[in-house]
Amino acid sequence: MKRSPAVAERPATRSGFDVEAVRRDFPILQTNVRGKPLVYLDSGATSQKPQAVIDTISRFYEAENANIHRGVYYLSERATLAHEAARVRIQRALNARDPGEIIFVRGTTEAINLVAYSFVRPALRPGDEILVSAMEHHSNIVPWQLVAGEQGARIRVIPMNDRGELLMDELPALIGPKTSMVAVTHVSNALGTVNPIEEIVAMAHARGVPVLVDGAQAVPHGPVDVQRLGCDFYAFSGHKAFGPTGIGVLYGRAERLAGMQPFQGGGDMIRSVTFEHTEYADPPARFEAGTPDISGAIGLAAAFDYVESIGWDVLKPHEADLMQYATGVLEAIPGVRLIGTAGHKAAVVSFVLDGVHPHDLGTILDQEGVAIRAGHHCAQPVMDRFGIPATARASLAFYNNRQDVDALAAAVTRARKVFAG
Amino acid sequence: MTDLADLYQQVILDHNRNPRNFGPLAGATCQAQGHNPLCGDRVTVFARVSGPTIEEVAFQGSGCAISKAAASMMTTLVKGRSVAEVEALATRFHSMVTSDPNVPVEAADLGKLAAFAGVRAFPTRVKCATLPWHALRAVIRGAGEPVSTE
The missing domain is CATH 3.40.640.10 (Type I PLP-dependent aspartate aminotransferase-like (Major domain))
Known part of the structure; x- marks a missing residue:
């Protein structure tokens, strides 16, 4: 598969990786849901498919x-x-x-x-x-x-x-x-x-x-x-x-x-x-x-x-950078607690929001076009271990960008407001 | 965003924050569990039934705002009513939340429960609203077995 040359619409990451070019390879990422651009953060459930596939x-x-x-x-x-x-x-x-x-x-x-x-x-x-x-x-x-x-x-x-x-x-x-x-x-x-x-x-x-x-x-x-x-x-x-x-x-x-x-x-x-x-x-x-x-x-x-054709040598640093960014952005929201803070992590940011059940969070996020998973993730013993019934989970893939994470954070903040009463 | 405002009406948010009749019921004559295996919501409904009358009812559990508010409001509405009345109300509630979201709800016989009409626009959340009612039905029918939304 031929890669289009990196267009300088947005600054590429240090490695020269152009996430916007990659996003264009995934037709579904160009679609809208509920009138808003799809922000797909449920790749842990299933990934989206490139045009080549x-x-x-x-x-x-x-x-x-x-x-x-x-x-x-x-x-x-x-x-x-x-x-x-x-x-x-x-x-x-x-x-x-x-x-x-x-x-x-x-x-x-x-x-x-x-x-x-x-x-x-x-x-x-x-x-x-x-x-x-x-x-x-x-x-x-x-x-x-x-x-x-x-x-x-x-x-x-x-x-x-x-x-x-x-x-x-x-x-x-x-x-x-x-x-x-x-x-x-x-x-x-x-x-x-x-x-x-x-x-x-x-x-x-x-x-x-x-x-x-x-x-x-x-x-x-x-x-x-x-x-x-x-x-x-x-x-x-x-x-x-x-x-x-x-x-x-x-x-x-x-x-x-x-x-x-x-x-x-x-x-x-x-x-x-x-x-x-x-x-x-x-x-x-x-x-x-x-x-x-x-x-x-x-x-x-x-x-x-x-x-x-893209190569893990550029994809991995992009994902690691995004993970770090997502972790920081979510942690900065009052009431958010991350579940799973291992020293060596990949692609998954699981969290709970004080006073808002993950299912309610999932519904509110969906209204903003943000797709995450809310629930026990087919891992009930993990939920029991942490003494919680469910978490909200944003799971990333290499086609996600910082705007996706920002949209998630904005929607979580909105959910807090809905429930602040 | 009107759908979202319809779903999370102030009365629902209030019942979620300050659930009524929350906790075990002293002197309960029967209880039943409701469980939604898809999302993990769990609710236990306790009741003190005397003859044909539900004298006291309470609930306990963990779940989303919709299931918690539905359980809370349910307990305030069924106390002091007959088992037959409550069965009818449960049926009415179920048919309302599963009705066409584009058709206005006939609210007269539903009273405060009309607040849950907003879930009709969110098919994945209907079971959240019906879970405590399933459990209550199991209680008054004396099943005593855990009930499931599945």
Whole structure:
């Protein structure tokens, strides 16, 4: 994708990054809601899509659509090549060793369920433990509870401090001979905390325990290198990372995947079938039963291409600058209290406003065209930990600018006035 | 901004700031919980029912201004009324807040509850207003089980 030259409408950031040019790549950011320009601060729920991704999906359906892995005709071959090229594209983005380590799924939730049912469940014994952290999304709690409940195993929790940082000192005592799995989020969706994954993996592996990382909130905010992290599994959703909904990725280390049972049965995941016996295909096909989301995979690859065309080397400093700005602007509003103040944070500013419930805040902000999330963020244990029912959450992406943050601050100030009576 | 002013009328803001009959009810004969799993709002409604009459009612919980004000105003309106009257009022309230926002509300039989007509323009907030009424219904029907907006 060709980038338009930086136009000097507004001063670019120190790195020379032109956020206004990037914003023009996202059609929805040019729209109005309720008569006001959209201020989209809910990228943690789902990201907006650049034109390049939208065009790639349209082009696929207009000119390339066919089912994959079966047709001998031209279109099917083309579609199969494009789908497998998407796999290689994502392998390269994550620095996985082999394309076979990239399994296409519907999203992070399905990826975690796949590991829970196909990897953990068959080996789980009564009394075993699955270790999660205190800041997990429900999707990294409930699948483990389901398999643990069947087998008489139990969930244990890595606690966190009042800033929303994991108590790493307690980790060694929590990983023992009964631990069958460590499942931890890379970046917290409710707090923005970036967890020390390499350290967690090192501790778990020293005790022979595999690690799954929920990367749903990490992939949209920086490069991920699964070999450097050292994790056994890494899960993320395409739609949070500028790709379409309905596609996600499970990275699994080849030696882990090799011994795993299928997750679902059907076409495309078999080598041979008789009514008596089925031989399963090798990974990744073993875990991809049925016709996959072909356009989704290709669209997700286009999203990685788009991000790479700009480069994390300029996007990351912009986001960090914006985070710092948003934190300062919100903290300066009387009555605002930030929830989640970890030393290492990304993209999420969660807060409560004295005397105004987050849902009321969300409604008032919406009237100003400002989209945020209000609620428990599918992380009720996090809310319980902080003794609050809900927070307002502004989640940023690289296409946000300082005007977005200023609009948020103005709307929060307005909400205070509405409720000051 | 008229929609917003309609939603957050002074009477609603007042009930939110100074909820009436807030807290557990001594001598309650029944209670029920209301829960909106989507947003996490929780309300517990307590009542002292004697024969056909609701003698006392109170509520407790955490929620947005709409659910808190709805619960507060509800408690002021149902005290001393018969179970049958309250059932009818709950039905009337529910049909009002789910009615077409472009059609004026027939306020005569709703009294103060007409203040909640503003939620009609905010479909995502209708459940906030109906949550305490769901809980009250569960109380007077003696269900005692937590009720949900879902």
